[in-house]
Amino acid sequence: MDLKIAxxxxxxxxxxxxxxxxxxxxxxxQGAQRDESGLRVxxxxxxxxxxxxxxxxxxxxxxxxxxxxSRGAINYISQRLDIAPAEIYGVATFxxxxxxxxxxxxxxxxxxxxxxxxxxxxxxxxxxxxxxPSPCLxxxxxxxxxxxxxxxxxxxxxxxxxxxxxxxxxLIAGKSAPTEQPIxxxxxxxxxxxxxxxxxxxxxxxxxxxxxxxNDGYKALRKAFAIGAENVIAEVTASGLVGRGGAAFSTGRxxxxxxxxxxxxxxxxxxxxxxxxxxxxxxxxxxGDPFAMIESMTIAAFATGCQHGYIYLRxxxxxxxxxxxxxxxxxxxxxxxxxxxxxxxxxxxxxxxRGAGAYICGExxxxxxxxxxxxxxxxxxxxxxxxxxxxxxxxxVNNVExxxxxxxxxxxxxxxxxxxxxxxSKGKKLFCVSGAVNKPGVYEVNxxxxxRELIDLADGLKPGSQIQAVLLGGAAxxxxxPEDLDLELTLEAARAAGTTLGSxxxxxxxxxxxxxxxxxxxxxxxxDESCGQCVPCRVGTVRQQEALAxxxxxxxTNNAAIDLQLLRDLGQVMRDASICGxxxxxxxxxxxxxxxxxxxxA
Amino acid sequence: MSTQVTTGxxxxxxxxxxxxxxxxxxxxxxxxxxxxxxxxxxxxxxxxGDTITPKNACRVCMVELEGSRTLVPSCxxxxxxxxxxxxxxxxxxxxxxLVLELLGSSVDLSLTKNVAKxxxxxxxxxxxxGAPSYHHDNRDDAVTGxxxxxxxxxxxxxxxxxxxxNALYIRDYSKCILCYQCVDACGEQWQNTFAITxxxxxxxxxxxxxxxxxxxxxxxxxxxxxxxxxxxxALMFTSEYDMRQAGTWNEPEQTQTDTICPYCGVxxxxxxHVQDNTIVKVTSPSDHSVTHGNLCIKxxxxxxxxQNTKPE
Numbered sequence: 001m002d003l004k005i006a007x008x009x010x011x012x013x014x015x016x017x018x019x020x021x022x023x024x025x026x027x028x029x030q031g032a033q034r035d036e037s038g039l040r041v042x043x044x045x046x047x048x049x050x051x052x053x054x055x056x057x058x059x060x061x062x063x064x065x066x067x068x069x070s071r072g073a074i075n076y077i078s079q080r081l082d083i084a085p086a087e088i089y090g091v092a093t094f095x096x097x098x099x100x101x102x103x104x105x106x107x108x109x110x111x112x113x114x115x116x117x118x119x120x121x122x123x124x125x126x127x128x129x130x131x132x133p134s135p136c137l138x139x140x141x142x143x144x145x146x147x148x149x150x151x152x153x154x155x156x157x158x159x160x161x162x163x164x165x166x167x168x169x170x171l172i173a174g175k176s177a178p179t180e181q182p183i184x185x186x187x188x189x190x191x192x193x194x195x196x197x198x199x200x201x202x203x204x205x206x207x208x209x210x211x212x213x214x215n216d217g218y219k220a221l222r223k224a225f226a227i228g229a230e231n232v233i234a235e236v237t238a239s240g241l242v243g244r245g246g247a248a249f250s251t252g253r254x255x256x257x258x259x260x261x262x263x264x265x266x267x268x269x270x271x272x273x274x275x276x277x278x279x280x281x282x283x284x285x286x287x288g289d290p291f292a293m294i295e296s297m298t299i300a301a302f303a304t305g306c307q308h309g310y311i312y313l314r315x316x317x318x319x320x321x322x323x324x325x326x327x328x329x330x331x332x333x334x335x336x337x338x339x340x341x342x343x344x345x346x347x348x349x350x351x352x353x354r355g356a357g358a359y360i361c362g363e364x365x366x367x368x369x370x371x372x373x374x375x376x377x378x379x380x381x382x383x384x385x386x387x388x389x390x391x392x393x394x395x396x397v398n399n400v401e402x403x404x405x406x407x408x409x410x411x412x413x414x415x416x417x418x419x420x421x422x423x424x425s426k427g428k429k430l431f432c433v434s435g436a437v438n439k440p441g442v443y444e445v446n447x448x449x450x451x452r453e454l455i456d457l458a459d460g461l462k463p464g465s466q467i468q469a470v471l472l473g474g475a476a477x478x479x480x481x482p483e484d485l486d487l488e489l490t491l492e493a494a495r496a497a498g499t500t501l502g503s504x505x506x507x508x509x510x511x512x513x514x515x516x517x518x519x520x521x522x523x524x525x526x527x528d529e530s531c532g533q534c535v536p537c538r539v540g541t542v543r544q545q546e547a548l549a550x551x552x553x554x555x556x557t558n559n560a561a562i563d564l565q566l567l568r569d570l571g572q573v574m575r576d577a578s579i580c581g582x583x584x585x586x587x588x589x590x591x592x593x594x595x596x597x598x599x600x601x602a
Numbered sequence: 603m604s605t606q607v608t609t610g611x612x613x614x615x616x617x618x619x620x621x622x623x624x625x626x627x628x629x630x631x632x633x634x635x636x637x638x639x640x641x642x643x644x645x646x647x648x649x650x651g652d653t654i655t656p657k658n659a660c661r662v663c664m665v666e667l668e669g670s671r672t673l674v675p676s677c678x679x680x681x682x683x684x685x686x687x688x689x690x691x692x693x694x695x696x697x698x699x700l701v702l703e704l705l706g707s708s709v710d711l712s713l714t715k716n717v718a719k720x721x722x723x724x725x726x727x728x729x730x731x732g733a734p735s736y737h738h739d740n741r742d743d744a745v746t747g748x749x750x751x752x753x754x755x756x757x758x759x760x761x762x763x764x765x766x767x768n769a770l771y772i773r774d775y776s777k778c779i780l781c782y783q784c785v786d787a788c789g790e791q792w793q794n795t796f797a798i799t800x801x802x803x804x805x806x807x808x809x810x811x812x813x814x815x816x817x818x819x820x821x822x823x824x825x826x827x828x829x830x831x832x833x834x835x836a837l838m839f840t841s842e843y844d845m846r847q848a849g850t851w852n853e854p855e856q857t858q859t860d861t862i863c864p865y866c867g868v869x870x871x872x873x874x875h876v877q878d879n880t881i882v883k884v885t886s887p888s889d890h891s892v893t894h895g896n897l898c899i900k901x902x903x904x905x906x907x908x909q910n911t912k913p914e
Binding site for chain 2: 003004006007071074084085086087088089090093094095096098099100124133135357358375380524527528529530531532533534535536538539540541542543545546547549550552553562566569570572573575576577578579584
């Protein structure tokens with residue numbers, strides 16, 4: 001491509017950051033240089049353009065090193081990858097963790113989302129100077145939380161939760177956060193080997209493969225190799241396992257669809273972009289039992305015939321990144337990844353791909369665009385990912401928790417797994433309990449436990465707390481009231497009750513929570529996180545937020561009826577006509593608060 | 603049951619489907635929009651252009667497809683045998699009305715064709731979201747993931763000042779509905795120049811060069827193929843813009859004359875738009891089999907010599 005580069009030259013740090021990922025520039029990889037006689041030469045463009053999937057990692061590398069993406073950096077990346085500067089700018093400005101304006105090396109991201117607000121954390125208005133407001137950081141069990149990113153030769157990322165206002169001020173001033181709490185603290189049922197999904201949490205050292213191996217690690221993979229790919233899919237299908245990311249699609253059917261594709265180059269993606277406000281189950285699994293993730297991905301890849309896997313990990317999970325990075329390296333060294341795994345002819349490897357602050361990139365087709373180096377905008381379906389996915393190839397996209405379920409299914413049997421749960425919802429489910437309970441955290445139960453049982457498991461309500469509302473399924477889910485505590489937590493019972501389990505969020509809001517404030521935050525969240533591609537979501541999320549702001553003033557008057565009707569109209573167009581699940585669910589929680597909880601009156 | 607239809611040199615299978623209760627056939631590979639229009643249904647489109655792969659971003663052409671949880675974009679959904687489609691249901695009407703209202707309340711659609719007519723037929727009232735307002739003097743500075751909180755009265759718009767940074771065309775992004783056609787025409791679908799992109803996210807998404815530099819500092823080659831595909835008048839010849847500002851633009855009085863570009867041997871088709879015996883802008887027929895409406899800077903903008911007269 002005949003690149004036109006505007007003014008701006010990368011400094012030495014920026015060049016090093018890019019080169020550390022792409023290697024030293026060769027003569028031909030500079031796009032358009034001049035030869036001795038002054039002629040412009042450009043070679044290798046086609047080869048360079050095959051590297052576009054390195055764009056986001058390269059932007060990360062620069063951002064990690066200098067804290068922002070300058071004109072010079074974009075120009076240099078443009079030459080190294082043969083991508084036009086405008087396109088790189090479009091990608092860089094899509095992600096909230098990047099900035100194209102110069103900013104300090106130290107960035108303090110303070111969560112202003114639902115659980116943190118309810119725990120007297122910061123709001124947009126009370127945010128201390130120098131802090132960056134952040135959507136849910138996924139540490140709701142110890143809200144309110146803060147993520148500090150200090151860029152430099154080695155980037156440092158620290159999580160502090162709970163964080164007092166004084167501590168936030170100290171972090172902004174440059175103080176280091178104390179060591180993070182032990183992982184197992186986020187799963188109060190652990191250590192308990194009889195648990196199915198959390199059995200190793202708090203028992204194994206997440207950095208030790210020896211620990212993992214001596215606690216049933218790689219037993220399931222060996223068995224999978226022994227019974228063969230078709231039988232693995234048969235067991236998973238028999239288990240009744242459905243996706244745990246929120247859409248609840250049959251995992252067995254998805255795998256079978258990919259396995260039957262005529263195209264043999266196939267990809268597996270583990271969707272670890274856990275960003276639904278109130279959700280932190282995947283974080284706990286990845287931090288506490290990372291080798292299980294590698295093993296279950298290997299089984300999924302074996303069953304479906306994928307040669308390469310990606311873990312698309314949200315950018316705000318430093319400990320999960322560390323533990324997974326270690327796990328991939330160690331597994332590779334021990335030949336659990338790479339060629340001829342366990343001396344079979346099966347080859348498979350995994351790349352960890354960091355997100356950069358975009359909830360939308362948890363949408364399965366947005367992940368493809370994000371990995372491929374484009375803006376993380378969802379694609380139109382059909383074609384579906386099982387046929388045309390990452391790099392245009394058949395692709396399996398599974399959520400972290402979904403994959404963890406594969407290990408017990410293979411170790412025992414699909415039949416055994418299906419014996420847990422209800423008729424319509426098989427197996428074990430993790431719930432992220434946060435808010436006004438004594439022991440917030442991730443809880444493993446059989447599908448069918450009631451909301452009341454789950455809250456009891458979390459050691460009941462805090463002293464003096466009375467339930468005002470419970471948010472099920474996150475911002476894309478819905479509120480239920482104190483009268484719904486006997487709701488059985490199954491997909492079918494939730495559906496019948498007009499709500500959803502979504503990603504397993506159970507956020508208990510007591511009388512101290514400001515429901516109007518919570519609703520406004522949900523509306524703000526969807527507005528910020530909409531990719532901007534389609535009109536119903538791009539403008540609808542703004543109009544929804546504006547209508548709520550009007551209702552705050554007009555509730556109880558005649559004008560309120562107009563705005564309530566407006567909200568219903570907006571909800572319908574977003575649900576009916578948005579491209580992806582973000583827009584389609586952006587009105588759910590607000591709708592439930594209006595109809596069930598009657599937060600506003602006309 | 604399928605029959606064979608011969609179109610040009612290709613033999614395409616014929617697909618049978620039902621639209622609004624009536625069985626029809628459509629050639630394989632055609633879209634629901636093609637099929638609906640061929641059977642006389644009127645379906646509004648905004649972001650759809652006949653020379654660009656549909657982005658289906660505006661969602662005004664949605665139709666109801668039996669078995670689909672959501673409505674489907676007719677502009678890009680291909681026909682399949684046995685589909686049962688409704689083009690005029692309560693849901694499609696609601697959806698079109700709301701899309702017209704959402705766009706109408708946030709974007710200046712004064713130069714977008716048919717909008718007034720559609721607003722009337724779908725009873726769309728963009729003003730019901732409140733009086734228009736805007737927070738950014740410069741939307742190019744918007745920070746991703748952050749926004750101004752609403753004031754509880756007004757409806758935010760995409761207003762921003764007109765960008766005038768070169769002599770050939772202006773960019774008035776207050777009129778931009780983000781159809782992506784200019785980006786696709788500039789990029790991989792036609793020109794392969796990649797001077798512009800969609801930048802930012804959500805409501806702050808805008809069409810931009812890198813770091814919003816002026817076009818003169820960007821990779822723009824002034825082919826004007828972005829102007830050709832722009833459906834809303836956001837991209838406009840400076841000649842047209844100046845005349846509109848002066849109140850002298852008079853489209854009904856203009857004539858259109860097709861001719862062949864005189865500059866090189868390719869022989870692109872030009873349509874000269876003439877007012878008062880002066881060429882005021884140049885387009886190219888989008889159905890031309892060779893150039894599909896695309897030109898280069900010479901064909902698009904190099905017409906002044908025709909009408910330069912010797913100084914008296």
